[in-house]
Amino acid sequence: MELIPHSDGTWSMERVTELEHLMLARLPEAADPTGCVGAEHRLYPSPVAPTAELPPREEDAIERDWREFIEPDLRVAFAAAVETVVADVGAAHGSKVGGAVYYQIDVPAEHADAWCSALNQARLVLHHRHRLPDEDGDMDSDLDAERWMAMLQSEIYSIIMEFLVRKVLGP
Numbered sequence: 001m002e003l004i005p006h007s008d009g010t011w012s013m014e015r016v017t018e019l020e021h022l023m024l025a026r027l028p029e030a031a032d033p034t035g036c037v038g039a040e041h042r043l044y045p046s047p048v049a050p051t052a053e054l055p056p057r058e059e060d061a062i063e064r065d066w067r068e069f070i071e072p073d074l075r076v077a078f079a080a081a082v083e084t085v086v087a088d089v090g091a092a093h094g095s096k097v098g099g100a101v102y103y104q105i106d107v108p109a110e111h112a113d114a115w116c117s118a119l120n121q122a123r124l125v126l127h128h129r130h131r132l133p134d135e136d137g138d139m140d141s142d143l144d145a146e147r148w149m150a151m152l153q154s155e156i157y158s159i160i161m162e163f164l165v166r167k168v169l170g171p
Helices: 018-025 027-031 037-043 056-090 109-129 145-168
Strands: 002-005 011-016 093-097 100-107
Touching (some): 011 145, 027 109, 056 100, 056 109, 109 145
Antiparallel strands (some): 002 011
C-alpha cells in the first residue's frame, strides 16, 4: 500500500492489496465494542476518576448525566466516523496488474479526522478483544490465526493513522 498526500489536502491509498482492502472492509466489525467490556470502558470511560472522593449520590449523578448526555453523542460520532470510512473504502476502484488485483482509495481532506477516529476506535477494540500486546509488549509465541489477523489488522490501521497524523493532519 502506498499512502500519498496531495497538494489540495486530499490523500489516497494506492496499490492496496486484496488483503489490505479486506482489512479495511472489516473496519466496522473491528470497531464494534459490543460484548467487550474492556473496549467499552476505554471508549466510554467514566468521568469520575477512581481516586475521586465524592459522596456516592454525587458520583451516581455524574455517572448518570454522563450516560444520558455525553455517551450517546460519542457513540453517534464514532458511528459516523466508521460510516465515512466504509463509504470511502466502498468507493475504491480495483484494477488488475499482472496477476494481482490492486485497489485505489481516494479520500477527501475533510474525511481525515473521521479516518483517524474510526481507525483508533478499531485498534482499541481489537487490542482489548484479542488481548494484543502494547507497542512494547511481546506477542505470545502460540499465536492462533484469529489473533494473528487481529494483530495484522491493527498494524495496518496504525500505519494509516501515522501517515494521517504526519502528512495530512500535521503541520
